[in-house]
Amino acid sequence: MKFHKHLSAIHVEHHKNTAELPTEKMPVPDKLYISMVQHIGAPCQPIVSVGDYVKVGQMIGNSDAFVSAPIHTGASGTVTAIENIMTSMGVYPVVTIETDKKQELFEGVVAPTITDKDSFLKAVRNSGLVGLGGAAFPTHVKYNPKNLDEVDTLVLNGAECEPYITSDYRTMLEDSDLLINGVKAIMQNLGIKRAVIGIENNKPEAIRKLKELTKDASQIEILELRSLYPQGAEKVLIYEATGRMVPPGKLPADVGTIVSNVASVVALEKYLETGMPLVSKKLTVDGNVVKTPKNLEVLIGTKIFEVMEYCGGYTATPAKILMGGPMMGRAIYDDEFSIIKNNNAILAFDREWSTQAKETACINCGRCMQACPLNLVPTALAKAYKKKNLEELKKLQVMICMECGSCTYVCPAKKPLSFTNKLAKLFVQEGGKK
Amino acid sequence: MSRNINENLIVASSPHVTDKITTSKIMLDVIIALIPAFIMSGIIFGPRAIIMTIVCVVACIFFEYASRKLLKRDSTISDLSAVVTGVLLSFNLPSNLPYWMAVVGCFVAIVVVKQLFGGIGQNFVNPAITARIVLIVSFATPMTTWPIPERIFSAADAITGPTPLGIMNMGGDPSTLPSNMELFLGFVGGSLGETSAVALLLGGIYLVVRKVISPAIPLAFIGTVFVFALLVGQDPIFHIFAGGVMLGAIFMATDYCTSPLSFKGKIVFGIGCGLITMMIRVFGSYPEGVSFSILLMNILTPHIDTLCNPMYKMEKGGAAK
Numbered sequence: 001m002k003f004h005k006h007l008s009a010i011h012v013e014h015h016k017n018t019a020e021l022p023t024e025k026m027p028v029p030d031k032l033y034i035s036m037v038q039h040i041g042a043p044c045q046p047i048v049s050v051g052d053y054v055k056v057g058q059m060i061g062n063s064d065a066f067v068s069a070p071i072h073t074g075a076s077g078t079v080t081a082i083e084n085i086m087t088s089m090g091v092y093p094v095v096t097i098e099t100d101k102k103q104e105l106f107e108g109v110v111a112p113t114i115t116d117k118d119s120f121l122k123a124v125r126n127s128g129l130v131g132l133g134g135a136a137f138p139t140h141v142k143y144n145p146k147n148l149d150e151v152d153t154l155v156l157n158g159a160e161c162e163p164y165i166t167s168d169y170r171t172m173l174e175d176s177d178l179l180i181n182g183v184k185a186i187m188q189n190l191g192i193k194r195a196v197i198g199i200e201n202n203k204p205e206a207i208r209k210l211k212e213l214t215k216d217a218s219q220i221e222i223l224e225l226r227s228l229y230p231q232g233a234e235k236v237l238i239y240e241a242t243g244r245m246v247p248p249g250k251l252p253a254d255v256g257t258i259v260s261n262v263a264s265v266v267a268l269e270k271y272l273e274t275g276m277p278l279v280s281k282k283l284t285v286d287g288n289v290v291k292t293p294k295n296l297e298v299l300i301g302t303k304i305f306e307v308m309e310y311c312g313g314y315t316a317t318p319a320k321i322l323m324g325g326p327m328m329g330r331a332i333y334d335d336e337f338s339i340i341k342n343n344n345a346i347l348a349f350d351r352e353w354s355t356q357a358k359e360t361a362c363i364n365c366g367r368c369m370q371a372c373p374l375n376l377v378p379t380a381l382a383k384a385y386k387k388k389n390l391e392e393l394k395k396l397q398v399m400i401c402m403e404c405g406s407c408t409y410v411c412p413a414k415k416p417l418s419f420t421n422k423l424a425k426l427f428v429q430e431g432g433k434k
Numbered sequence: 435m436s437r438n439i440n441e442n443l444i445v446a447s448s449p450h451v452t453d454k455i456t457t458s459k460i461m462l463d464v465i466i467a468l469i470p471a472f473i474m475s476g477i478i479f480g481p482r483a484i485i486m487t488i489v490c491v492v493a494c495i496f497f498e499y500a501s502r503k504l505l506k507r508d509s510t511i512s513d514l515s516a517v518v519t520g521v522l523l524s525f526n527l528p529s530n531l532p533y534w535m536a537v538v539g540c541f542v543a544i545v546v547v548k549q550l551f552g553g554i555g556q557n558f559v560n561p562a563i564t565a566r567i568v569l570i571v572s573f574a575t576p577m578t579t580w581p582i583p584e585r586i587f588s589a590a591d592a593i594t595g596p597t598p599l600g601i602m603n604m605g606g607d608p609s610t611l612p613s614n615m616e617l618f619l620g621f622v623g624g625s626l627g628e629t630s631a632v633a634l635l636l637g638g639i640y641l642v643v644r645k646v647i648s649p650a651i652p653l654a655f656i657g658t659v660f661v662f663a664l665l666v667g668q669d670p671i672f673h674i675f676a677g678g679v680m681l682g683a684i685f686m687a688t689d690y691c692t693s694p695l696s697f698k699g700k701i702v703f704g705i706g707c708g709l710i711t712m713m714i715r716v717f718g719s720y721p722e723g724v725s726f727s728i729l730l731m732n733i734l735t736p737h738i739d740t741l742c743n744p745m746y747k748m749e750k751g752g753a754a755k
Contacts, residue, residue: 013451329449405449412459
């Protein structure tokens with residue numbers, strides 16, 4: 001059913017090299033370094049002490065704040081240190097666990113009893129779930145908007161529009177039953193009538209399999225998205241799935257939707273069925289200096305370099321290591337950071353790949369504006385930011401920019417337009433302080 | 435742990451990949467699109483047309499290189515924009531113009547209009563158009579002494595005479611006007627690269643297919659000329675094929691930095707160009723108005739961009755799309 005126009009989108013080479021590689025379980029490492037900040041919101045406080053023996057699935061960090069999500073360990077062993085160290089999110093408390101490889105299960109890992117919406121939301125919180133698509137926003141907050149009764153559509157994000165990453169694709173193939181059951185559980189407990197699973201049409205296997213599984217569930221629709229970037233951006237996906245545009249400054253729930261990543265739903269359903277919280281993460285390891293690219297299931301807290309070593313190590317000195325995909329992922333400066341909940345890929349590249357082309361003058365070609373899914377005018381934003389013109393930046397709606405990077409990608413002058421938008425947004429947030 | 439990979443790690447803001455498109459590739463596409471008209475200019479006006487184009491290209495590259503050097507800025511000749519300006523300027527000149535006058539035009543285009551305003555992307559009017567206008571007001575006679583090509587495949591030297599629009603403007607005998615087919619192919623008097631509508635259209639189609647230009651401006655421009663001619667009771671086919679409409683609409687009015695960004699803006703720009711062209715042709719004393727129309731619309735471009743910015747509209751409560 002085509003009842004609306006598409007938003008602008010761009011062609012980005014897919015590089016889905018690992019699509020056919022089944023997820024491997026990485027063995028428990030000798031040590032886990034579990035950060036107390038793996039989400040947007042209040043940091044967790046460690047609830048274990050040095051010397052404590054912890055078991056698989058045991059909660060080790062929590063917070064009283066509403067916008068926060070508890071943190072669990074995925075390995076049994078002894079807490080050897082709790083100290084503030086640099087993580088990929090900044091300097092925060094990190095719990096170090098020396099694992100004993102026995103993988104003893106924590107007694108508290110039992111399937112939760114769900115009776116109503118409140119017990120469901122409590123279970124979501126206890127599962128430690130955050131948005132695994134990348135935003136890391138605590139899921140129990142997202143599932144509890146003020147106007148839940150107005151939400152009529154659950155939108156599931158299986159687009160995976162970032163190049164290289166195939167972990168969601170593997171999840172959809174390998175955990176398709178968990179996914180569909182999870183969708184049904186969310187719909188039932190939150191009282192949502194319809195669900196749409198959006199998948200880019202470069203994943204025909206996943207589409208076929210999920211269509212097969214939902215052929216008797218008319219309330220769940222499998223939506224084939226065009227294989228264009230950024231189909232998996234929240235606002236774009238909502239528009240493609242429902243024809244509704246989230247206005248500036250509003251949330252998905254304001255247009256009657258809740259959006260969740262497919263990996264998040266699978267993690268939630270695992271918790272609902274077994275009581276095992278989010279302690280491991282599926283991720284894609286790829287890039288042109290990785291010896292054996294893989295799809296891995298890794299315990300949260302594993303150091304990145306150990307993940308790399310498990311994949312055969314680097315074939316050349318990496319010049320860029322990305323947490324996430326090449327379009328929106330973060331370039332990290334230390335491979336001793338550990339894996340956190342929202343990691344869906346670790347990519348490593350050589351110097352040639354990482355060197356950005358020289359910037360030249362803007363020729364006003366308008367490609368950035370045509371590429372922007374939200375119709376922003378990046379060149380005008382860049383000019384306004386250069387002049388530090390707060391009023392103009394607001395007028396040009398800089399705050400709706402989702403930093404998808406499409407403008408930078410298409411620019412023939414190689415201008416870092418998306419980065420400029422990021423700076424401009426900070427400038428506006430700080431009220432125009434120069 | 436003595437692993438020293440970290441000092442090699444580059445930290446940069448996303449995205450970490452970009453498209454292969456560059457400014458030089460875009461300019462190269464424009465040059466490719468100009469080749470059919472270049473070949474036709476040689477067939478129609480002979481070797482002097484070819485030499486004129488080469489002179490202009492060389493002069494433009496020289497002025498671009500020299501002025502950047504003098505201004506102590508990075509050389510930009512590799513972006514090929516000077517080549518495009520050179521070709522376009524030569525296409526706007528009669529093939530029998532003295533070369534030194536053409537070189538003066540190149541100086542105006544590259545140094546005065548382009549580099550003094552900051553180089554590529556910073557000029558507010560089209561360099562080639564402005565240079566042509568400077569030449570036409572400075573050297574009125576040589577700039578309007580048009581060689582008239584013999585009928586197809588004649589080896590005889592061209593003689594000079596008025597362009598078809600000139601005949602029309604002076605109220606000349608309509609029977610001396612060339613047929614629309616001759617206009618379409620380009621075997622008529624005029625600037626060396628503007629006469630062959632078919633060659634220019636071919637280039638235009640190439641640019642649209644390669645997504646270098648949007649068809650909005652050319653279609654709005656040519657469409658407006660067509661409708662205007664119909665309304666004043668003149669032959670619309672004659673008006674769109676005669677003079678510089680095709681060259682102007684496809685190659686000059688679509689210049690990125692002097693035309694609006696948005697689709698709506700492009701339509702407004704194209705209609706404006708078409709209207710001014712026809713007002714000059716029908717009511718003015720100049721036979722041709724394409725250059726002036728583009729120049730005037732270039733100046734209005736920032737205002738059109740502001741009025742057509744989708745974000746400003748959104749602020750007033752409209753939807754984004």
